[in-house]
Amino acid sequence: MQVTYWLEHAWLGTHVEPGVALDVQNGRIEGAHAGVVAPPPGAVVLRGLTIPGLANAHSHAFHRALRGTVQVGSGTFWTWREVMYQIASRLTPETYHALARAVYAEMALAGVTSVGEFHYVHHAPGGAAYADPNAMGEALIAAAGEAGIRITLLDTAYLSSGFGQPPEPHQLRFSDGTADAWAERVSLLKERDGVRLGAAIHSVRAVPAAELSAVASWAADRAAPLHVHLSEQTAENDACLAAHGCTPTRLLADRGVLGPRTTGVHNTHLTDEDIALLGSTGTGTCMCPTTERDLADGIGPAVALQRAGSPLSLGSDSHAVIDLLEEARAMELNERLRSRTRGHWTAAALLRAATEDGHAALGWGDAGRIEAGALADFTTVALDSVRTAGPVPRLAAEAAVFAATAADVRHTVVGGRHVVRDGRHTTVPDVAAALEKAIAALRS
Incomplete structure (x- = not known):
């Protein structure tokens, strides 16, 4: 099944590009289209700065x-x-x-x-x-x-x-x-x-x-x-x-x-x-x-x-x-x-x-880039949190690296599948509770 992701801002290795649409199929990026100013019909919208996973x-x-x-x-x-x-x-x-x-x-x-x-x-x-x-x-x-x-x-x-x-x-x-x-x-x-x-x-x-x-x-x-x-x-x-x-x-x-x-x-x-x-x-x-x-x-x-x-x-x-x-x-x-x-x-x-x-x-040479042919693994960092708000979009990468934290991650996509959506894990509903339970078992 093909899924289209629309990235409000995307880090493409050298610069931040606004409005990028990714066609994803079979776990890979089949097409990457810049200059897409609005989300295409049916696209999954990722607002913020999307970087490779x-x-x-x-x-x-x-x-x-x-x-x-x-x-x-x-x-x-x-x-x-x-x-x-x-x-x-x-x-x-x-x-x-x-x-x-x-x-x-x-x-x-x-x-x-x-x-x-x-x-x-x-x-x-x-x-x-x-x-x-x-x-x-x-x-x-x-x-x-x-x-x-x-x-x-x-x-x-x-x-x-x-x-x-x-x-x-x-x-x-x-x-x-x-x-x-x-x-x-x-x-x-x-x-x-x-x-x-x-x-x-x-x-x-x-x-x-x-x-x-x-x-x-x-x-x-x-x-x-x-x-x-x-x-x-x-x-x-x-x-x-x-x-x-x-x-x-x-x-x-x-x-x-x-x-x-x-x-x-x-x-x-x-x-x-x-x-x-x-x-x-x-x-x-x-x-x-x-x-x-x-x-x-x-x-x-x-x-x-x-x-x-x-x-x-x-x-x-x-x-x-x-x-x-x-x-x-x-x-x-x-x-x-x-x-x-x-x-x-x-x-x-x-x-x-x-x-x-x-x-x-780690042996994943086809990951780590947002481009056609790469594995569809990427993550989106919020640009409107108290840590990242302020810089102009072209400096979004600097804001992410030098100010954002893990708490600012909004989405994580692995192989085209939404693993984290809007800051919540989609298959482990309460990660903190899972950690607490697993660690307590090692202390008892």
């Missing part, structure tokens, strides 16, 4: 249960991690499905149309496999489908607690024992409509150097995305230097992990050589500014990485907030604080990181 390139869905519970007292990433392990220990396929469904619905409300789920809670507590060895991954896939967004399941190899150290008791459910066993399990998963499969290396401390190539080869054989937490903490760098005499980036380069299908997540504490290695290989960078500031990780060298040739994407990671517009502006504003100068990225460049380049990092 946002790509959340890095998510740990279960971390959403930590929001508001880890802000008391002082500490570091490592003390936060202990609380995170407690939540992970309580997950079952059923409770994880309920939580992820609510979290992904929250993402849809925030304009997210695809998510990269960095998934490592694979087995039952203690490490025993479920009857379906991919029960947890299938729960996430089902949750995304029910919430109406696309998912790239980045199934994560997590084999050790540190360099030369076996998994600790609370990490046993993350581990398959070896990279070959990980690959055997992951190969049982199948792509389907709305689902891409990718691989992830949790970190160089969690996957022994001898096993890195096996994970990279699995992804290469399938032309699948490959993601890795990289240099998030200086402690990781120090331990890698002690164990291997090189930085994590150099270790990954030497083991064939880097390349244009690979994305390093965080890339916070890098040397000049690291930056050059990532850029010259076309390895992407996923910045997660709201998590990086929440965990006191530091500000990564995003400007230098992009200049070196590393494409930028964005993720909400631990879901301290779920707001890709905030992630986009935070990248710019963090750099302003660090450098004490303004204007490192334009609104257009930040939107590209949040849309087209984010989708590409």
